Amino acid sequence: MDYNRMMIITLDEKSVLFSADAQKLGIHVEKYFEKRTLIVKLFNYIDKKLNLQLASYQYGSWKKKLKDIDFVLLNAHFFSRPLIKYLNRKFPDIRIAVWYSNPVAKDTPVSFYSGLNCELWSFDKSDCENYGMHPNNQFIDQMKLNVTKHDDSYHSDVCFIGVDKERLTLLLELEDYFISQQLNPLIYVVDSSKNSRTDYAYKPALPYSELINYEGNTKAILDIVQSDQQGISLRPLEALFLNKKLITNNLNVQELDFYRPENIFVLTDENHQDIAAFLHTPMVSLPEAITHKYQFEGWFANFF
Known part of the structure; x- marks a missing residue:
């Protein structure tokens, strides 16, 4: 090529x-x-x-x-x-x-x-x-996944950074649950045209480099998808390449070649009580043959 x-x-x-x-x-x-x-x-x-x-x-x-x-x-x-x-x-x-x-x-x-x-x-x-x-498939730009800050203000157990897109109510419910389990969540919902409520203090947008600093210092990235979405967002790929666990309500991740239950927790209404144990389960590594297709070069090759 x-x-x-x-x-x-x-x-x-x-x-x-x-x-x-x-x-x-x-x-x-x-x-x-x-x-x-x-x-x-x-x-x-x-x-x-x-x-x-x-x-x-x-x-x-x-x-x-x-x-x-x-x-x-x-x-x-x-x-x-x-x-x-x-x-x-x-x-x-x-x-x-x-x-x-x-x-x-x-x-x-x-x-x-x-x-x-x-x-x-x-x-x-x-x-x-x-x-x-x-x-x-989606892809990730690996050169942008550079974690440069590690001080305590960036640390969390579970991290979500993104716009509302009708997800705020569920995100706040999960935040309350995480706190009740003595976990330290970072739920950072950005002010945008996608806001769904007027009674919430939305946060200013962050540069992508700062988002990566927060995700690079968490135990698990939280991925809450839009109701009509079947493909994956970038968060599962950020988790994959930052070597972080993923908590997601996207049932379709179970069909992906990089799905491993030790690394990815599929969130339902009935299994919240299993999250703490999941966070303490060791992750498993994946072969390069799988991860390559989600890097730019592998993704771009799919057009040909």
Whole structure:
């Protein structure tokens, strides 16, 4: 595989596809725009409403590389439709894949890409079945999993950091239960447009590097999935590569090749009393053949 002929175009450095591991392999990792100026935002708005491509005039210098590119990977976003139209028109031989890292119900409608020459890929099994999408697992960018702080303020027994997405009530119930069992939970629910209540003091967002510092100093990462989600989030992979236990209410993890009951506790309404014993059970290691597919290189190979 000639990585120099591959390109990822994404929103910004915070995007899951803005991968340091990809850059290390030699893949071109680019942002749509060098800077989203007022005129770019205006063009984005018009493009979305009228299905135009005005923003293509503001794309970054990566446009000059496209003549030497065979494959472009994009994340699902309204920015991607004008770009796909641009690529289809200017570079019709470039293969284009759109990656859904969230369930379709929480992301860009599949109809957004109707009539375009591109492939739709998802981590979510039900979305792949319902919309005819190509399946791929989630991946983790290992170069971002760098735990740099270890002082006591980062330590916990169970850690959840994320936005609400209708999960707050359950998270607070679990927090109360953990405390009742003399455990030290960190339940950090970030203020966002996904808030479900007005009587809770949501927390400011953390840089991903700080999230990793907290997860790197916990005994177990807590993963509470959205009700309509069948694929896994990034938390199971963060637990896998940070060598942490995972507590999750996602029953589908039992079907995964890295599931081991010593490492992953599947949470139900009836088994909370078993959590403390699980936290004291030694973890088991996994072979490289399994973990490789969840690293960027293994994940990217699945597109071919």
